[in-house]
Amino acid sequence: MFVLSFSLKHISRKNFIIFFCLIIAIMTLITSFLAFSSSSYNAFYKGKAYPTIAVSKNDIDRFADFFGLDLDSDTEKSQKITIPCTFNKLYKNYNLLQNTVGLNLTQYAGKECMMYSYEIMNKNSSPDSKLRILVYDGHIIGGDICYIEYSSEIRNFAGKTLSEENILEQ
Secondary structure, X not given: OOOOOOOHHHOOHHHHHHHHHHHHHHHHHHHHHHHHHOOOOOEEEOOEEEOOEOOOHHHHHHHHHHOOXXXXXXXXXXXXXXXXXXXXXXXXXXXXXXXXXXXOOHHHOOOEEEEEXXXXXXXXXXXXXXXXXXXXXXXXXXXXXXEOOOOOEEEOOOOOOOXXXXXXXX
């Protein structure tokens, strides 16, 4: 066992200043790490951070704005779902879609979350297009854009399919 002890009366002024600066630097690093890890910007798409906090309607709007989506909040629907414990081919591909926008559902396997859906009101969006987001513990963990008229085709939040993101489906 290693024990480090010191007495302040044997520390020179220079060593005390160095020690004090070191403690301040360590505290600054810890504070920065904690601030970054609790940041609402913890997912990335094409190198840009976007907000995943989903506690209020304003949070959802900020998230949608990042992807250029105009949502009709009057059409909000919600339901509780469970992410499967093991992913079949469909869920593996769905998770690949999440990976294209910096998200990953594997850490939520077996967990219950809420799925919220909103109609997309953008002028260039097709009718019956919906944004579906999965929310766990106040954070967006996944979701898609669903175009009902196109055989229930799903896309990532940026409106791209796996093949458009140059990812081969498994």
